[in-house]
Amino acid sequence: MDVKNVAPFMAAFNVVMPLLGLKNVSKSDLQAKGKTFKGSGIIIIVGMVGDLKGNVVYVIEKEHATKLASFMTDNATNSLDEMAKSALGELTNMITAHAATAFSAMNVFMKISTPICIEGDEIDITMNAEKVICLPMLVGDSVIDVNISFENICAT
């Protein structure tokens, strides 16, 4: 696995989360996943296209997603309603945009799509690349799984 392509996402978390007042950010061990994996809770997909082409799938368990959204909206919501999802959509959009900026510093230029947000249980998610790298990020006591898959990246 080329850690170069994970670093921009870690950097993005370290920039974006403190801006939102969430200073306690760390990462767990990277996991290699096959092209199909299961996800429950909030699943947000953002496309990235340019010098590389792929998708980032953020998976957040419901309880953690509710907590994050509640924090982001100053407790304006305590359930996974439209406002909560919109806040999480904005969060993942910001993280992906910052990651794209961090990639550009490595001379890899990409633009990002709008996020697609799905709530569900035990969803089978299939990406278009053979290998998916999962970067579990800990934000406070919430976990955000960042599943990264680029088409022309050889993950070994």
Added chain:
Amino acid sequence: MVEAEGSSPPPTIKFAYILRGYVMKNIRVVVVDDSALSVALISEILERNGYEVVGSAGGLDEVKKVIKETMPDLVTMDMTMPGTDGLECTRAVHEINKDIRVIVISSMMDDEIVSQAKRNRVSGYIQKPVDDGDLVAIIERVMSAEELFTVLKSEYFEVFKEALRDGLNRLTKTLITYEEEFLCESEYTTEGVAVMIGIIGEFPGKMLISLSKSTAHVLTTTVLKREPSGNDEIVETMSEFANIVAGNACSVLNKRNRAYGLRVSPPSVLRGDNMKISPLNYPTYTVIGETVFGKMLMNVGFKRGEIDAWT
């Protein structure tokens, strides 16, 4: 030789103005600044370059009042005002109408304040004293993106519907009959197989094609001319199908206007029961069609970029 003050603007600005006259509607502007002199200077530049100044304001309450009354296309915004600041006023403008574009004109300009302005959905930032050329250039960039988005909005859904019809016909020699279509502004539930494609370009967007597991199975059988060997083949076929639809639709749109620069991300396929799809604050269009394989739903939408004129 001394040039007279207030001489005619340089040729590039004239050209932009002439061009705008042909392709754009009249642009209505509100000038926000607590200094009467600044309001006069900025208004004069705007009017000399063909913009219509429809009002001015020097504080938060005035901003709210003038914006509600005039609903301009664009606001020029000072940063420092008594009792408020340009960011608070920008948020007030967007609370009234999120589509109004705001360009900050301020004597202060540093990384921190520019970054705050971006976070508050300011579309562009220039420093005082205002240079005619800079102001016109930034307005042109902001408003031409606005105009381009209006055109995209008016044409993309029909193009995607045609691409879905065409894609299905090419792969299976069958037809789709559209039964229902609607503007989708709230969450909807789908089940079975949903293929998501992100769209990248001047305006980002997304497309989703959703169908039941049995519809996906029969469709795959028809495409492959045999029973699929398992879920992987169904997923792969649905992926390719959605990729063809989104790819073709974006190509057609790009041919109509190269400035769109649309490209698609690789498809992601989700399978499950009771998948709730959220529109995330921007309207998308949904069409539901009947095919010989079963019902098919397509949802597609684009979002206007928040920030257009940052360099």
